[in-house]
Amino acid sequence: MSDELVQIETPFAFNEENQREFDELIGRYPIKEAAMLPTLHIAQRQAGYITPAVMKYVAEQLDVTVMKVKDVVTFYPMFFEEPVGEYVIRVCHTLPCALRDCKVVLDHLKAKLDTDIASETNLAKGTTADGKFTLMKVECLASCDVAPVIMINDDLYKNLTPEKVDEILDNL
């Protein structure tokens, strides 16, 4: 990534709290690069999504090339390279949830939020116009006994029906 590209972005740096967390983190590993995933998680929590400026900053912190950070960011589905809504709704659609009608939940969410489902290369497609929600399908969330399940940001919601979904969204 060339420097000109990065300059049009707002520069990024950890805030005080995250810097402390990062300092604690880096001591856990014999090589700095190993702290990549946790560092990116912290950065994404602060910046909302991984911008080129974030990648540049993380690369500097971990003494690796920007390309190496980009390499990792593009591999893992939990890192976003585009803005996402305030609430990211992950709907599990793997077999055990499919056997318990996750499609009804997904269709209900689509209709209620009036949005499509985001794809990994096009998050905007699944983000509502007001930027509040991003709707995406994910693979197994390891809660097959309480299927169908969704995750909204960090919280898991179980045994869903369209009525329960309404209730959950109203209480957000």
Next chain:
Amino acid sequence: MVEERRILYEHLDVPDINTFDVFRQYDGYTRFEKAIAEYQPEEIAKMVLDSGLKGRGGAGFSTGEKWSFVPRDIEPRYLCCNADESEPGTFSNRYVLEKNPHLLIEGILICCYAMGIETTYVYIRGEFTLGKKMLDAAIKEAYEKGYLGKDVRGTGLNIDIYTHPGAGAYICGEETGLIESLEGKRGQPRNKPPFPAVEGVFRKPTVVQNVETLCNLPFIVGNGVEWYTQMGPTYADTRFDPPKPDANTGTKLYCISGDVNEPGVYELDLGLTCTELIEVAGGLRGEEVKAVIPGGSSAPILTHYELDTRLDFTSLTLAKSMLGSGGIIVMNETRNIVDCLLNIMKFYAHESCGQCTPCRWGTPWVRDIVQRIADGDGRKDTITRPKFGVAENGRWGDTGETEEIYEDLDLLESVANNIANVDTMTWNTICVFGIAVSWPAVSYMRKFRPEFEAAIREGKLVTLPVAEATIPPEENYAYQQRFIPKEFADL
């Protein structure tokens, strides 16, 4: 009716068991104290070997044997706890992490003591935010109480545990994928050998164990090897002369989901049958069992003819399937197997890490073929190919006859078998993800061929009655070599 035998899950529902004080009331950390007071590290390793404990994460490899490969003269050595539970149908580790994290810490401590390890990384799935929070809190408590850190309980041992979050990639559950990911790279599995026991994380000897495996250790140490080996059947491995005992000791956290009345985690002795397990889980939701996936979505499917198969490592391997992670998914008569396979193939096409060409291109190809069949656009042309069955010499092989098969079904089998061949058990990929794709693809197609043929013929998904959808074992080479193992005591 089979009774649950709760050992790992015994105190799971005790209020506040996630706190040190309550865990301590239920014998918490006494097993670790017993280990350091009464045994040398080598003795613990020997106990684990003798207990016959097999890895609960999927491959079912003997834990004691794995430990014996670790060179004890190379420092430092690492332990990676695999908490990247992502196999569809599996959810037992989540409850351990969320409700009883101290049990995992105690297991890790025993492993660290036995192997002389000072640093443990718990690779925990990115989506398990609550599990990570609970485990982090428990680790913090254990440090405060002196069970972790420098000079643990005045023994001179230094043990550190760190949690490391993943970021949503299924392949990081594969042990070398996990190691690559832990090192801060894409989670693409490494070529083996060298195995992680010799050269793992940071190129140092590494023990990689699943959460459930580690949680077994306190009980092996606490109650003794004899107590542990009484649970579960021991079979005769007749490949050896005289036959060697092949142990399936201990309990398993069976995760049962799909069409049963009470899905959930049931801790039972290894070696019960599918029918018994469905009964334990509140019975079938529906009229008839159509199919059972015995070990997470990667495992070859079992039909209603195979419900007497015992759910343990040996029996399922001989049934040409696997216990895997113990995620059992039940399907009733209303389910369409083509549709189920499509769902699973979408999963694998999405999760292929892209490192090996056969898998990168093969998985979407298989998905597209199944999608085409499900959409009613399956190719109706047929081809003639040799028919396999019981040949003249009485063994399985080319019968000299030919059979007609739809082009798409032959293509499906061919593409899948070129990612990994399920008949010869050889794969053209670095890791076993390849076989995890072709196992379901080929087994669903062979065992439920009438349903696939109906979908192509009719141009739409057709759900056949259970009896018509399945090919009987004697006519189907997916079942070849299937036999029920003899118990060692019966010989």
